[in-house]
Amino acid sequence: MCLIALAHHAVPDIRLAVLANRDEFHARPTAPADFWPDHPHVLAGRDLEAGGTWMGVTRSGRFAALTNYAEIRADAPKSRGTLVADFLTTGTGASEFLRGIRGEDYAGFNLVLFDGETLVCATNDGSAPRALGTGAHAISNTSIDADWPKMRDTRALLARAVETGINRKYEQLFLEMRDTQEAADRDLPTGDAPLELRRRTSSRFVLGEDYGTRSTTLILIGAARIDFEERSFGPMGQAGTRQRFTLTL
Numbered sequence: 001m002c003l004i005a006l007a008h009h010a011v012p013d014i015r016l017a018v019l020a021n022r023d024e025f026h027a028r029p030t031a032p033a034d035f036w037p038d039h040p041h042v043l044a045g046r047d048l049e050a051g052g053t054w055m056g057v058t059r060s061g062r063f064a065a066l067t068n069y070a071e072i073r074a075d076a077p078k079s080r081g082t083l084v085a086d087f088l089t090t091g092t093g094a095s096e097f098l099r100g101i102r103g104e105d106y107a108g109f110n111l112v113l114f115d116g117e118t119l120v121c122a123t124n125d126g127s128a129p130r131a132l133g134t135g136a137h138a139i140s141n142t143s144i145d146a147d148w149p150k151m152r153d154t155r156a157l158l159a160r161a162v163e164t165g166i167n168r169k170y171e172q173l174f175l176e177m178r179d180t181q182e183a184a185d186r187d188l189p190t191g192d193a194p195l196e197l198r199r200r201t202s203s204r205f206v207l208g209e210d211y212g213t214r215s216t217t218l219i220l221i222g223a224a225r226i227d228f229e230e231r232s233f234g235p236m237g238q239a240g241t242r243q244r245f246t247l248t249l
């Protein structure tokens with residue numbers, strides 16, 4: 001149950017702010033965020049099983065991220081993570097890139113793309129891509145229109161931080177993203193998953209021995225620089241590596 005909050009042109013000096021938790025099986029091999037040797041302009045983690053990534057930026061200020069959309073289809077011939085990698089390794093505009101995607105080639109996804117100006121979200125549930133306007137947005141593993149508590153609360157958290165000076169709130173934001181408070185049963189996602197699993201994955205930070213939150217990432221794309229920090233976690237939230245980068249645009 002990944003979670004991504006975005007603030008798009010919410011204040012003059014930040015074009016895009018991103019605050020995200022990545023949830024995944026702890027056994028899935030992953031490389032922490034770094035510049036890719038085969039594409040040195042790309043800064044992202046890497047899925048060592050399928051070769052793609054879930055989130056990243058480029059030295060020119062492009063951004064892409066992905067969440068699974070489990071309700072659409074279980075499997076497909078291509079890995080969803082290659083969508084993020086393909087966008088970051090090319091110079092194609094966001095809207096043009098989306099026109100070249102065959103949604104049926106992938107299991108269910110929400111894909112967020114920022115080409116430096118335009119921020120768009122697309123899914124392969126049959127609906128049209130959406131431009132995300134000025135302000136705060138949140139995406140998880142369902143429709144962008146969903147009103148899950150952790151989506152609503154994290155969107156508000158990022159909006160407040162941006163408006164009041166996010167550069168002074170790094171540690172507070174990382175602390176808030178470790179919130180393990182579960183939603184009330186009446187607010188849980190619907191679906192075929194067992195009730196206990198839906199409860200456990202309703203929190204911002206998901207604890208588990210086999211599956212849980214693997215990393216928290218904060219990205220600020222300004223007019224002149226990019227600040228990127230990723231903190232990784234092991235089973236039951238055990239702290240792992242910290243990767244922090246500053247890129248000059």
